[in-house]
Amino acid sequence: MTERALALLAQIAIVLFLSPLITGFSRTLKARLQMRRGAGILQPYWDIHKLLRKGMVIPETASWIFSATPYVLFVTTLLAGLLIPTVSAQAPLSLYGGVLAVVYLLALGRFFLALGGLDTGSSFGGLGSSREMTISAIAEPALMLAVFTVALSAGSTNLSVVAQASLGQSWRFLAPQQMLAFAALFIVLIAETGRIPVDNPATHLELTMIHEAMILEYSGPYLALIEWSAAMKQLVLMTLLVNVFFPFGLSIGWSMGTLLSLVLFGLKLLLLAAAVVLVETTNAKMRLFRVPELLAVAFVLSATALISTFLF
Amino acid sequence: MWPTRELFTAGLLAYALAMAGGLAGHASKRTAAWIPRLLCLLSLAGALLEFGASAGVLFGGAESHWVLSSGVPYLSYSVRLDPLASFFGLALSLLAASVSIYSLGYIAHSAARRSPGLFCFFLNLLLLSLTLVFTASNVLFFLIVWELMAVAAYFLIVFDHESGEARKGGLLYFLMSRGGTGMLLVGFLLLATAAGSLEFSALHDAGQQLSPALGATAFLLLFLGFGAKAGIIPLHIWLPAAHPVAPSNISALMSGIVIKAGIYGMARVFFDFYGTLSVWAGMTVLVIGVVSALLGVLYALMEHDLKRLLAYHSIENIGIILMGFGSALLFRSFGHPQLAALALIAGLFHTLNHAVFKCLLFLGAGGVLHATHTRNMEELGGLIRRMPSTALYFLIGAIAISGLPPLNGFVSEWFTYQALLAGFGATPTLTRLAFPVAGALLALTAALAAACFVKAFGITFLALPRSEAAERAREVPVSMRSAMAILAVACVVLGLGAAWFLPVFDPITTRAFGIAASKDLAANGLILTAGSLRSGSVSPAMIAALLIGLGAVPLLLLVLWGRKSSRTTGPAWDCGLPGLTSQNEFTATAFSKPLRMIFGALFRPRREIQAEYEVSPYYPKAIHFESEIEPTFETHFYRPLQHGILWVATRMRRLQQGSIHLYLLYVFVTLILLLLFGVRG
Incomplete structure (x- = not known):
């Protein structure tokens, strides 16, 4: 019982405190690739700290939503x-919800965020x-479809x-269908976390923006929570990718070897983040109405993955 | 022994009494204000009695079957409360109870106030006939109450008969309903010839006794006949026309339970009258389900009439239910009773869930309509400040219908996903591909539904009011609010307590597939599973508890980390213009514009902008904007059909010369022909 509680606390700590690091790493690497110095890997922590201590302004028009x-x-x-395994292959709460619950919990958050934008x-905000x-x-x-491919090969969600x-x-x-499913999920990752070429996380007053437009009115501690959630969401989706497709180093249960797993987990995440940054720096932002084409590519990839796994 | 029969009969009597009271009230010149209230209380009593009867069958196993002979051959007043009938009866009585409470406050303010007695008469006729539709166990008796239900619903839809829109919607409903009944009649007669009896009990597995071709014909006729009532695409066109124009408590019943009568009929035919069906049958149902779900939600997104939007969502959810039914049929064909039970439970559970949250949403929309006198979302906004309770209940309904955890919509969609996932492994090549594709499209449907309800709730309730009517809106009376509260609680309870509710399905799946599935689908701690813990599990109750518990994290962060921060209000960023007005707000049309462009091939949007200017086109004086989408089915399917019917009717006119002698001749010739036919047969 205590072991489970400890595992839960450890996982809460990992999700909470590792996520800004990934964001900071991405931003710094992106700056370096663009020949800028960048703000340092730890900047997101400082941002959260600063925002949490600031006052906030709530729009007069807004309600409790x-x-x-x-x-x-x-x-x-x-x-x-x-709900997802990070360091140990046994996630503390995975019994209470599988991959469908992960997708739908993120959807619940998005539902409210979109309402907050309209409010x-x-x-x-509406845009x-x-x-x-x-x-x-x-x-x-x-x-x-990519999730189905993964769930079907394991026989479980x-x-x-x-x-x-x-x-x-x-x-x-190395199997082709796994690579195809990974590629599909990689595109979805870029779209869901609002990165170039789908959305630009670094702009504010551009008509092309998506996420930043929605949260334009948030300030102070609320903004800190939202920025932090965005970092956590990125961590969640990236973890899904690295631990399902590249499970090296996942420990079984929690022991001293877990520390090594933690390091490996961090490295895998950084590699994936670097890949996303490479895509970001070598591409231009797409027009909004070109995005469906990109996502159609992802759909075709995952459909091909599914067919090649099970049809032949 | 649970007095099922007594409760059931007493419930019917309460409805009948309310009908009589309604007629009496209508006959007297002036109706006192308390009479409709009393009648609503009578319907409430009827609903509670029926609830007791259904609950007795479902939870206590107190099944009941009794027959009153009519004296006419073939027709018997045969009533059977079996698990399937009682399951639908349970949903009906829950909705009937909330709608009765809602009507206490609603009738005095709606179109119904002009003749409340008559309104109560038809309302109770509808409830009475629906109760009998679910329990009638003789083909003729079933068709009679089925028609009674259609007629009662028709008069309720056109109750506001001074509005041309209502008359048109009602007529369309009536026509589609007639067509549906025609198909049902032929389908039932085909089955009955095989069974040699019109009793439902004799029709069990009767589909097998027909030749394959006739069996298939009867299946298709019954599927389409019930589908017309359920609103499957392409037989859906009456739904968005008729549901919005009815008084809101009636819309809630129509979308909540009347269309479910079609689903009940399908369940009866698919899993009672047919033992097994070929693969194509399940596939047809699955494909129609997917198409209805996706197109339903896409059309809903384009609506900015709040009630029409909800009506299109009914089509979507009927599609989701049919995905469950279709999978169940396929699993039965391939000999997987365990999976068939899972899929059937997914479909039936979604039926109940949709009844609850759709009724809630329509009652909420009725509240908005009551307070602002408009259904047009572009004229609403800011209602969350003026109608806080209605807004909260509507939000709960919106979260539930979007399939988001931890409410009831999530649970049934989760089961549907699991059924589709299992289908991939359990069926042979090519058939199996249909399952993940259906799953992916279900995911698209659910995400689009979420987008649509962000729009519906956000534009209607949030930010600034867009018209004076919305500005002056007041909260609805307490009776209307409590009805919504009951349904909102039902959404939460059916979501969190789903594991407790599952045993209800055991007698139904036992009868259909010989398997009681609830043991395998639930585990300790209110966990739902997909057959076993290993194959996937979810616990809405734990998710809810954890969401609340983890709320401590951000709260602590803000308390410990943050300074006693100053929280001020200020104007939202308005790009430097003087003050934010409702003109700056995003509209419902604009919200769905990206999807209108992306799915342009389906919608074929057309827009027209005319600007008037004096000096330069850059400084317009007035702008006229018009935008519409093409109603594909109406244009490409129903209009040619209409032309065809008119063409035939014009030719038929020659037969009708207006001469009574000629008509007598027709009657005579027909009689002779029938006699000859009879003698020969």
């Missing part, structure tokens, strides 16, 4: 992070909400079972 949104978003994202009454819901909707079939199954055959990622 606006204030509830940061909490709902934070809590749903954190819970999604507790301000400014057209920026962001509309685009966020559109893009997440058309990313959904590719995501679900429970992510701990999936991770343990793939741990048994670590080199399986």
Whole structure:
């Protein structure tokens, strides 16, 4: 019992405190690739610290939905992070929800975030909400099909079972269908975390923006919660990718070897983050109406993955 | 022994009494204000009695079957409360109870106030006939109450008969309903010839006794006949026309339970009258389900009439239910009773869940309509401040219908996903591919539904009011609010306590596939599983508890880390213009624009902008904007059909000369022909 509680606390700590690091690493690497110095890897922690200590301004037009949104978003994202295996192949709460619950918890957070955007009454918020819901909707079939491929090869939607199954055959990622599913999920990752070429996380007053438009009116501690949730969501999706497709180093249970697993887990995440940054720096932002084409590619990839796994 | 029969009969009597009271009230010149209230209380009593009867069958196994002879051959007033009938009866009585409570406050303010007695008469006729539709156990008796239900629903839809829209919607409903009944009649007669009896009990597995071709014909006729009532695409066109124009408590019943009568009929035919069916049958149902779900939600997204939007969502959810039914049929064909039970439970559970949250949403929309007198979302906004309770209940309904955890919509969609996932492994090549594709499209449907309800809730309730009517809106009376509260609680309880509710399905699946599945689908701690813990599990109750518990994390962060921070209100960023007004707000049309462009091939959107200017086109004086989408089915399917019917009717006119002698001749010739036919046969 105590072991389970400790595992739960450890996982909460990992999801909470590792996530800003990945964001910081991405930003620094991106700056370096663009020949800038960048703000340092730890900047997101400082940002959160600073924002948490600031005052905030709530728009006069907003209702309780606006204030509830940061909490709902934070809590749903954190819970999604507790359902997936990070360091140990046994996620502490995976019995209470599998991969479907992860996807739908993130959707619940997004539902409230989009309402928060509309609640301000400014057209920026509505614009962001509309685009966020559109893009997440058309990313959904590719995501679900790739998830199905993974779940079907393990015979379960429970992510701990999936991770343990793939741990048994670590080199399986070389199989073509696994690569295809990975590629599909990689595109979905970019779309869901709002990175170039789908969305630009670094802009504020551009008509092309999505996520930033939705949260334009948030400030102070609420903004800190939302930024942190965005970092956690990125961690959740990236963990899904690295631990399902590259389960090396996942420990069984919690022991001293877990520390080594933690290091390996961090390294895997950094590699994936570097890959995302490479895509970001070598591509230009797409027009909004080109995004469906990109996501259609993801859908075709995951459909091909599924067919090649089971049809032949 | 649970007095099932007594409760059931007493419930019917309460409805009948309310009908009589309604007629009496209508006949008297002036109706006192308390009479409709009393009648609503009578319906409530009827609903509670029926609830007791259904619950007795489902939880206590107190099944009941009795027959009153009618004296006419073939027709018998045969009533059977078996598990399937009682399951639908349970949903009906829950909805009937909330709608009765809602009507206490609603009737005095709606179109119904002009003749409340008559309204109560038809309302109770609808409830009475629906109760009998689910329990009638003789083909003729079933068709009679089925028609009674259609007629009662028709008069309720056109109750506001001064509105042309209502008359048109009602007529369309009536026509589609007639067509549906026609198909049902032929389908039932085909089955009955095989069984040699019109009793439902004799029809059990009767589909097998027909030749394959006739069996298939009867299946298709019954599927389409019930589908017309359920609103499957392409027989859906009456739904968005008729549901919005009815008084809101009636819309809630129509979308909540009347269309479920079609689902009940399908369940009866698929899993009672047919033992096994070929693969194509299950595949047809699955494909129609997927198409209805996806197109339903896509059309819903384009609506900015709140009630029409909800009506399109009914089509979507009927599609999701049919995905479960279709999978169940396929599993039965391939000999997997365990999976068939899972899929059937997914479909039936979604039926109940959809009844609950759709009724809630329609009652909420009714509240909005009551307070603002408009269904047009572009004229609403800011209602969350003016109608806080209605907004909260609507939000709960919106989360439930979007399939988001931990509410009831999530649970049944989760089961549907699990059924589809299992289908991939359990069926042979090519058939199996249909399952993950259906799953992916279900995911798309659910995500689009979430987008649609962000729009529906966000535009209607949040930010600034877009019209004076919305500005002046007031919260609805307490009776209307409590009805919504009951249904909102039901959404939460059916979600969190789903594991407790599952045993209800055991007698149904036992009868259909010989398997009681609830043991395998639930585990300790309110966990739901997909057959076994290993193959996947979810616990909505634990998710809810954890969401609340983890709420401590951000709260602690803000308390410990943050300074006693100043929280001020200020104007939202308005790009430097003087003050934010409702004109700056995002509209419902704009919200769905990206999807309108992406799915342009389906919608074929057309827009027209005319600007008037004096000096330069850059400084317009007035702008006229018009935008519409093409109603594909109406244009490409129903219009040619309509032309065809008119063409035939014009030709038939020659037969009708207006001469009574000629008509007598027709009657005579027909009689002779029938006699000859009879003698020969």
